[in-house]
Amino acid sequence: MILIIDFGSQFNQLIARRVREHSVYCVIEPPSVSVESIRALKPEGIILSGGPASIYDENSPRVNPAIFEMGIPVLGICYGMQFMVDTFGGSVKKSEKREYGFATLNIRSREDLFAGLEDSTCWMSHGDSIDTLPEGFVSMADTANTPVAACHFPEKKFYGVQFHPEVEHTKEGRKIIDNFLSICQCSRNWTMASFAKETIEDIKKTVGGQKVVLGLSGGVDSSVAAVLIHKAIGDQLTCIFVDNGLLRKNEAKTLEEVLTRNLQMNIRFVDARERFLSALAGVTDPETKRKIIGNLFIEIFDAEAGKIEGAAFLGQGTLYPDVIESRSAFGGPSAVIKSHHNVGGLPETMNLKLLEPLQYLFKDEVRILGKELGLSDEMVWRQPFPGPGLGIRILGEITEERLNILKEADAILLEEVKAEGIYKDLWQSFVVLLPVRTVGVMGDHRTYEFTCVIRAVNSKDAMTADWARLPHEFLARVSSRIINEVRGINRVAYDISSKPPATIEWE
Numbered sequence: 001m002i003l004i005i006d007f008g009s010q011f012n013q014l015i016a017r018r019v020r021e022h023s024v025y026c027v028i029e030p031p032s033v034s035v036e037s038i039r040a041l042k043p044e045g046i047i048l049s050g051g052p053a054s055i056y057d058e059n060s061p062r063v064n065p066a067i068f069e070m071g072i073p074v075l076g077i078c079y080g081m082q083f084m085v086d087t088f089g090g091s092v093k094k095s096e097k098r099e100y101g102f103a104t105l106n107i108r109s110r111e112d113l114f115a116g117l118e119d120s121t122c123w124m125s126h127g128d129s130i131d132t133l134p135e136g137f138v139s140m141a142d143t144a145n146t147p148v149a150a151c152h153f154p155e156k157k158f159y160g161v162q163f164h165p166e167v168e169h170t171k172e173g174r175k176i177i178d179n180f181l182s183i184c185q186c187s188r189n190w191t192m193a194s195f196a197k198e199t200i201e202d203i204k205k206t207v208g209g210q211k212v213v214l215g216l217s218g219g220v221d222s223s224v225a226a227v228l229i230h231k232a233i234g235d236q237l238t239c240i241f242v243d244n245g246l247l248r249k250n251e252a253k254t255l256e257e258v259l260t261r262n263l264q265m266n267i268r269f270v271d272a273r274e275r276f277l278s279a280l281a282g283v284t285d286p287e288t289k290r291k292i293i294g295n296l297f298i299e300i301f302d303a304e305a306g307k308i309e310g311a312a313f314l315g316q317g318t319l320y321p322d323v324i325e326s327r328s329a330f331g332g333p334s335a336v337i338k339s340h341h342n343v344g345g346l347p348e349t350m351n352l353k354l355l356e357p358l359q360y361l362f363k364d365e366v367r368i369l370g371k372e373l374g375l376s377d378e379m380v381w382r383q384p385f386p387g388p389g390l391g392i393r394i395l396g397e398i399t400e401e402r403l404n405i406l407k408e409a410d411a412i413l414l415e416e417v418k419a420e421g422i423y424k425d426l427w428q429s430f431v432v433l434l435p436v437r438t439v440g441v442m443g444d445h446r447t448y449e450f451t452c453v454i455r456a457v458n459s460k461d462a463m464t465a466d467w468a469r470l471p472h473e474f475l476a477r478v479s480s481r482i483i484n485e486v487r488g489i490n491r492v493a494y495d496i497s498s499k500p501p502a503t504i505e506w507e
């Protein structure tokens, strides 16, 4: 396994992804990680990530230099390389020219780390660069602005690169990571099948004969977590699904079919549709809606979980990015785990321990795991769906009538998106119902009905998003079907705003 020390780079999760793509397991730890914890991990190599600090800043992050005495290869990336050079007595200086963007790498030494590489483009993002190399280190490559774009200390197997091999823009980046893993002699046996097997054993050991309760949201993460835990402990797991009536058409039914009937899991369905509707009656403010929906969910979930006698664990579908992001910057070794936004706090008297079997996985790995565990493409490729559901896609007051209208229109869009084969390509695609009526004409009759909006976006992480350039013919088909098939809508608009400055959801 590979240990990645996180010096705060925005790319550090990408480093982890690249390592895992080569079937090697890795973990990310803050620089404050103790030497004992590192030894316990038994890493075969260490990668020092980049970061925003300058090595000469007063509080620049540093990891215990004992890592260089463990007899294992180390690869420093950007700040990580500067830290290594500084530790061994070399010097770093502010570059005259800040280098940001593409650069051409001129390789001088085509061995070990750069074995089999061509001179090609790499991605730079740095203000500081290496001035003098410490004794034993040799430069391996340069670029027009950076004399030491890469260096190594061959006897010790220490390597440094000023550019970022983990980003797509570095053409030979994958090969560099692959070469480093070969130098570390890593066993390449990290697969989802092996992860599933080991995790199931772990869960069995941790839980023993006790009971686990888990809140199902209908999303990918909680479903995969539930199936995994169920494989380990069977009926000792009870899932709770609160039907708030704000899910897409047929979602609750599908979930019931797949998990209860096909997988024979023990699920308590709580029909809370009426309670949510009456709590939301007359409410139009988006944040108030969110609060009401969130609080009521917690209340109902807690009451239901409280009925499960002897529950000792709360299962959650927390993912690795949540774990990493919830650590304080350069914080201590004990990570604070953020609780999943779809599952609220439980009564303290229940004193449940967290069971988070996906906490070392990235989203795409969870999808592969889901498939490995026998879930369908439909289950594992779900687009993200917000906790407050359709509640924030009905602008203005939420009524049963409006909910039904939106569900029908949204189902038509979803059906057409899937038929067009673009469901997986779109980050999200859904319909928003506006509290605006417009005049239309149908046959010989005047109509005065609601307007809905189609929203479809491309995105990698929801932080930014671009409106999808859907074909006009496709939009025409959806619009015509919605207006003809859904009573209550006589006008369809298409949202052509990107995030920022708009957001993905309308509320």
Ligand code: XMP
Pocket (backbone or CB within 6 Å): 290, 341, 384, 385, 386, 387, 388, 428, 462, 499, 502, 503, 504, 505, 506, 507
């Ligand atoms: P925005 O609208 O802020 O959405 O661009 C970004 C992503 O977050 C989802 N979203 C939510 N998810 N509770 C959630 O669990 C919420 O209140 C919420 N609001 C937005 C949204 O669907 C998108 O994926």
